Amino acid sequence: MKKILITFSLLITVSFFGQLAIGKSSVSNASVSLEFGSGNMGIILPWVTSTASVTGAVDGTFIYDLTDKKVKYRNNGAWMDLSVDATGVVDTTLQDSKTENSDARVAIGTNAATDTTPGLLVLTDTDKLMVLPKVVSPHLNIINPAAGMIAYDTDKKQLAVFNGTVWSFWKP
Numbered sequence: 001m002k003k004i005l006i007t008f009s010l011l012i013t014v015s016f017f018g019q020l021a022i023g024k025s026s027v028s029n030a031s032v033s034l035e036f037g038s039g040n041m042g043i044i045l046p047w048v049t050s051t052a053s054v055t056g057a058v059d060g061t062f063i064y065d066l067t068d069k070k071v072k073y074r075n076n077g078a079w080m081d082l083s084v085d086a087t088g089v090v091d092t093t094l095q096d097s098k099t100e101n102s103d104a105r106v107a108i109g110t111n112a113a114t115d116t117t118p119g120l121l122v123l124t125d126t127d128k129l130m131v132l133p134k135v136v137s138p139h140l141n142i143i144n145p146a147a148g149m150i151a152y153d154t155d156k157k158q159l160a161v162f163n164g165t166v167w168s169f170w171k172p
Contacts, residue, residue: 018033018108018109018110018112018125019032019033019034019035019108019128020033020034020035020108021034021035021036021037022034022035022036022037023036023037023038023039023041023133024036024037024038027131028131030128031127031128031129032128032129032130032131033108033109033123033124033125033128033129033130034108034123034130034131035130035131036131036132036133036134037133038133038134038135039133039135040135040138040141040142040143041133041135041142041151042132042133042135042138042142042145042149042150042151042160042162043132043133043149043150043151044064044146044147044148044149044150045062045063045064045071045148045149045150046062046063046064046120046148047063047064047066047090047092047095047147047148048063048064048065048066049066049067050065050066050067051063051065051067051072051079055118056118057074057118057119058074058117058118058119059074059075059076059077060073060074060075061073061074061119062074062150063079063148064090064147064148064163065079066090066092068086068088069083069086069087069088069089069090069147069163069164069165070082070083070086070088070163071083071148071150071161071162071163071168082159082161082168082170083161083163083168084168085163085165085166085168086163087163087165087166088147088163088164088165088166089147089164089165090146090147090148090164104120105119105120105121105122106120106121106122107122107123107124108121108122108123108124108125109122109123109124109125109128110124110125111124111125112124131152132150132151132152132159133151133152134151134152134154135151135152135153135154135160136153136154136155137153137155137156138151138153138160138162138167139153139160139167142162145162145167146162146164147162147163147164148162148163148164149161149162150162153169156169156171157171158170158171159171
């Protein structure tokens with residue numbers, strides 16, 4: 001019942017405001033669709049059995065590929081590797097017996113009700129962005145990271161991606 005109430009509250013908030021803050025009281029400015037609070041936590045990307053199993057993915061889609069234990073994103077019609085290291089590990093026993101709900105989807109933004117972009121979490125605004133969880137040295141401060149975790153390292157000013165074994169770092 002608690003999960004239903006939280007989900008319902010989240011959907012009501014998204015429907016009325018088109019912006020969402022998680023772990024904090026509000027987003028930092030009008031250009032943000034989704035923003036996470038500070039703390040030693042990251043966002044865990046959707047786990048997929050392989051990139052081949054993902055249909056209809058659009059550029060900008062992020063996933064954790066269980067086949068080669070890597071975080072990937074869709075860019076210019078192809079999957080790009082963000083993990084670099086292929087030694088990732090992940091325990092899928094909690095989800096192995098579950099059946100995927102292919103209709104599961106949350107859309108956030110002013111046109112969320114009409115946007116048909118495929119994805120589990122879709123930010124529909126074309127003039128707003130998502131702010132990743134910000135963590136000082138996530139490789140040191142996230143004590144028990146999960147495979148497919150992603151955060152912004154505020155110390156080194158770079159993207160941190162965990163593949164289940166090691167962190168990979170991306171800097172512009």
